[in-house]
Amino acid sequence: MSEKVVNLEINGRGFQAREGMTILEVAKREGIPIPTLCHHDALEPVGACRLCMVEITHPNWRGWKGLVTACLYPVEEGLQVTTESQEIHQVRKTILDLLLARCPDAPYIQKVAAEHGVTATSFKKNEVQTVCILCGLCVRVCAVKGCNAIGTARRGIRREIAAPFGMPPPDCIGCTSCAHICPTDAIPWEDVNGVRKIWDQEFEMVRCVSCGRPIMPVTQLEFEAKRAGISPDYMTTCPACSQQKTLETIRTAFTIKRPASEDAVEAAS
Amino acid sequence: MQKTLVITPSRCTACRTCELACSFKHAGPAGLGISRIRAFMFGEGKNQILTCFQCDDAACVKVCPVTALARNEATGAIEVDEDRCIGCGLCSLACPFGHMAHDGRMAIAIKCDLCGGQPACATFCPTRTLEYI
């Protein structure tokens, strides 16, 4: 990212930002709320939900102003941003209204819609209702993890999140990142008797070497250890057992009766 | 020189003020119980405090797929960028000491961040078991 600093205005207040930052990044840093549904800081912004639309203009644009998505628009010198207006509210309300017609039973969408004053959809509910809003967070998180196991299939209103050809995805490692990041819990998964089920696939899980509690799929362990460049042994003990082990180590140190001066355990270095 | 959170377990009475201060500081009244520091009693008046060691070559940082964990050079603490964390839980599995926690409500990882240079646990510790020096 460039080191050049630009001056911009958001809601009439002046700010400085590095050139190339998005409006959303600057607004977030300054504590100016802009609603989002498909945005996540760790993932590439795509501008799919359109909830973060803000109005921009510029002294040099001869009065031209327009709506853009804050998550994608790079700030520039002299940019003037308005994050709240009647027009913007109308856009946000309509988007949530449309999403409610698609997902009338998704609690998260109900909540966000209610925050914008939409309690029920004014449209005809979609014939096929889902809880998936197609924000694409799952697909992008899968890509960021380096798996690319799932994607979008079909077009338009029939668009869906799917594995290739509707088959169990061969590249899936069973990490459930897609399910965790999903704002509407649209991706089902479960762990039963040391077996993880997700995307019509079953994964044998590694068990904690101490307590035997299932930790993560074998495929995931191999994948993550390789990616992070650490030994798989780092991840074969569950957090609770790791903590217990740490405590045990310390208790042993106590019983050995070390001199009082060495009693202190330094935390940070 | 960078300050360090120094723990002297022999002074600890396991009063748990540190846990309270920690969770209050990070999550407010609603988050009591979600603490990044823990006090344990071994019996016979022997107590122990556990919190992140802020390791030099930290496993949590290595495994994070989205670089949501990074060291704050000012405080030396490894901090979670809550907006980047995808809640995959790898860091808590990778930590050999079991210091990482997972906030089920927010679906993100939580850990000691030394309160950005003013650790609440040390501020409120009544027995100077926890000192930030």
Next chain:
Amino acid sequence: MRINSVKSLTRAAGRARGERKRLETEVLVCAGTGCLANGSMDVAEAFLGAIRRRKLEARLKLGFKTTGCHGFCEKGPLVIIQPQGIFYKGVKAKDVKEIVDQTLLKGQVIQRLLYRDPNTKQRVEQYAEIPFYSKQHRIALRNIGKIDPKCIDDCLAVGGYTGLAKALTEMKPTEVIDAVTESGLRGRGGGGFPTGRKWKTCREAEDPTKYVLCNADEGDPGAFMDRSICEGDPHAVLEGMVIGAWAVGASKGYIYVREEYPLAVKHLQAAIEQARERGFLGDDILGTGFSYDVQIARGGGAFVCGESSALMKSVAGEVGEPRAKYVHSVIRGLYDKPTVLNNVETWANVPWIITEGAAAFASLGTKKSTGTKTFSLVGKVKNTGLVEVPMGITLREIIYDIGGGIIKNRPFKGVQTGGPSGGCLPEGKLDLPVDFDTLTEAGSMMGSGGMIVMDDRTCMVDVARYFLKFLVDESCGKCVPCREGVHQLHQTVNDICAGNGRPGDLERIEALSDVVVKASLCALGKSAPNPILSTLRYFREEYEAHINDRKCPAGVCRNLFTFRISPEICNGCGLCAKSCPVDCIAGEKKEVHVIDASVCTRCGACRNVCPTDAVEVI
């Protein structure tokens, strides 16, 4: 044989022209997709067989070739005999013997195969005299129908690649850009962005790796301008692209063409190979040291992949979905490199501008929309087909002079321009000059050049419904307003057509359209409400009749009308009863017929056959 200099290009062109001059007669059979579908391959084979058997080549010094689309597809298969310029339409394989005997051997014209003007009822012998052609001005289509697109020598004979030679040897890249800027050429794919400015920005972009692409993903229903150019004169496109690459400094490019255009793919591929062989593509073009090569990228036929950013993703092998273009593709396009993307027709214009000069191009058309534009003229006009006209011509001239007016001389109702996301213009707008800005102002758009003419039996609500359905199916579904919003618009219009419209529907449509226009990610979504907004603007009373009176005045939406035979007009010919598929029309010969409305399916067959227009919509 490789051509390494301008001199050897001139020599090669001279040789090719010499070959042609040797011929005394030439038979051209149209092998565009329309004529092929009508059986022109059989005609061509019959000619080839006759020529071989009767040794016509030597006897008559006869040449034969299959060409690209002549544009008059409706009348295909077309056969043209040069140099006389005799134009035969609707030729069948069995007619070939007669053509050989009468026309080729005896020089007589076969009246029956000539075009008959639907208005004057006169047979027209000459190609150039047919009104469909006489009002046209062909630049992009200059060689189509004259040359064999599979043969590069044929292309050289008509001056192919001389523009490239001029650009590479006599002009600096910036001079090429200046010439294109001065010509006023604007993107023919629909956007109408000034081509010269696009090239200039790309040239000035910092990254040294640049791409020059061609958009041949023509997706508008009923449009076939780009397909015809790719099929009929692929070298014009390639030549334009190499000139563009020279101007912006690119060394690699792609032609993105849909798999549904197999002939276009075949001809482009053949043209690329021939051009490489001759040294018009690849390394050291024409011995100048400049290198540029083109590859074909085949698309799956998704409408949205005609959008520039989606096209570039598709070329790169990703899912063809648009991205926000806050950073333009001339700065960050294909593989994040500066990229010029122009449409087929734009590229085909470029060589002409270089050879004939920017001023010649700018002298055509209007001040802000120069040159010519191709249209595919379809719908309820007498002459349908591919036309190229100077910008600024009126809709009336296109529809009535070139198109010959409305079929059966019915009243004109509207013309839809600009493809599915364009708009419908009413009779009052017929005298508008056709250019980018006027059409946009009137609530429609130029688009890539689709033009669908509609008569009084077209229901405008139904038209809006049709185009919305197309857009619902073709929306990629990435962003909420386009995916969900256009779906809701379609649902509402569907309800109106089915007779379930509710008061307030129109206001709801307008409010939702407003958000879809403002909030959609790409141009597909931003223009998706156009069909409905433009019909609402000009034909609002038709919507109101559907909603308030539960009536479809045009007699299209089946739940909203009944047919009745007017006793005053009916002459009892009985044609209606014969055509009725459900036998619900009764009546004696020469007496008034009656429709049993309880059985009638409102298919409209009776109405179409009635010679006296006695079947009424009530």
